[in-house]
Amino acid sequence: MNLPKTSSTFFDYMGFRSTIADKFELTLPLQTHLLQDDGTIHPGVFSTMLDISMGATISIETSSFATTINLNLSFFDLLPKDIYQAETKILKHEGKYVTAEGTIFTEDGVLIAKGIGTFKATPNKQK
Template sequence: MSNSFEELAEQAQATFWGYVGFELEQLSEASATISLQLQPHHLNLLGIVHGGVFMTMLDNAMGLVIMHDPTLRAVTATMNTYFLTNISKGTIYCKAELLHRTKRTITMTASIYDDSNERLAYASGSYRLLT
């Protein structure tokens, strides 16, 4: 897998990422930002974004930072998610940042924001490096 911005964005479209509708906005060794234009299928029966969409977005953004380094392969070991408020339309953005790295794990944080920069959810995640 390549680590260039354009190639990662293109490769992701054929995966679950593309099915959900995420777009890659920014990527570096220490952070990533992705976006999602909300559609009716992202909502639950209450008419707000389904929590699974938030969790998927948080996990994908954090994972992208790790994938930026083509020598690393990792899987999610744990993820703690906090839902702060809801939304039903517009575009949401998720920014992930590298927090800590050891020989075996990487710890990340991520937050989801709306167009007015209100934080909707945040998470921390631990990723186990594969050998």
């Protein structure tokens, strides 16, 4: 199976770290360039983290390339914490459309953000 590319200049700049064992895991250590002027984390950081986590999970579990169609997100705590971790599960897979749910927690279990996304799954073409 071809695994999704999980590293890019943007991915690296943001400071994301990923592992693929039994499932895709995405973490983000706090970095000062992610802070807004008021000292909070910009919600776009968590939007990106959820989008990457859900898309990669779908790609791995369906052997497809996942393209984001829609994201609905809620943010609960934007105060800086040391490390964030994203968890994702697929809620529904019907044809080429997949709906996933993602959550972001701190190391001590504080819920930071939650999202539901719909993705188009395009099968990977093996060469």
